[in-house]
Amino acid sequence: xxxxxxxxxxxxxxxxxxxxxxxxxxxxxxxxxxxxxxxxxxxxxxxxxxxxxxxxxxxxxxxxxxxxxxxxxxxxxxxxxxxxxxxxxxxxxxxxxxxxxxxxxxxxxxxxxxxxxxxxxxxxxxxxxxxxxxxxxxxxxxxxxxxxxxxxxxxxxxxxxxxxxxxxxxxxxxxxxxxxxxxxxxxxxxxxxxxxxx
Numbered sequence: 453x454x455x456x457x458x459x460x461x462x463x464x465x466x467x468x469x470x471x472x473x474x475x476x477x478x479x480x481x482x483x484x485x486x487x488x489x490x491x492x493x494x495x496x497x498x499x500x501x502x503x504x505x506x507x508x509x510x511x512x513x514x515x516x517x518x519x520x521x522x523x524x525x526x527x528x529x530x531x532x533x534x535x536x537x538x539x540x541x542x543x544x545x546x547x548x549x550x551x552x553x554x555x556x557x558x559x560x561x562x563x564x565x566x567x568x569x570x571x572x573x574x575x576x577x578x579x580x581x582x583x584x585x586x587x588x589x590x591x592x593x594x595x596x597x598x599x600x601x602x603x604x605x606x607x608x609x610x611x612x613x614x615x616x617x618x619x620x621x622x623x624x625x626x627x628x629x630x631x632x633x634x635x636x637x638x639x640x641x642x643x644x645x646x647x648x649x650x
Contacts, residue, residue, distance in 0.1 A: 543612035
């Protein structure tokens with residue numbers, strides 16, 4: 453599969469949704485057009501998720517995008533209702549790919565050299581702590597069990613890199629609710645990770 457030009461502009465949400473519907477009914481060319489339109493955004497999401505890597509690890513991020521495309525090609529398009537849902541699903545795929553990679557590396561190195569991530573965004577007062585990707589993933593899974601809405605919000609904001617307005621639209625809630633729940637969820641995750649290190 454050739455790499456689409458990163459300068460291709462993203463489609464409007466309505467056009468994107470139309471392509472998803474065309475793909476759903478079996479139009480193979482619709483998937484090809486989705487690849488072209490979505491590639492720049494998927495690269496942006498991959499860079500967010502690969503942010504713990506060195507600045508020269510573009511190839512790894514590209515590999516994550518391509519692996520996500522392979523998995524998307526095997527997905528049921530009926531489960532992807534619109535542009536926001538498509539990119540959210542793609543971000544979850546990339547998260548899974550990175551988690552699988554981190555687990556494989558950890559088992560090969562027996563815990564040495566585990567990948568570390570800066571935890572969420574800094575609040576400007578305290579420095580954001582570094583955590584292992586697997587620790588963060590386990591903590592997020594725990595949050596998703598306790599409060600699925602907050603888990604989803606963290607995934608959209610942190611792993612997908614959505615803004616507060618984009619997250620509010622994706623979840624169908626107000627921006628003020630997103631802001632409030634974002635603070636609560638970040639605080640809970642930080643506390644759990646600190647407790648786990650005791």
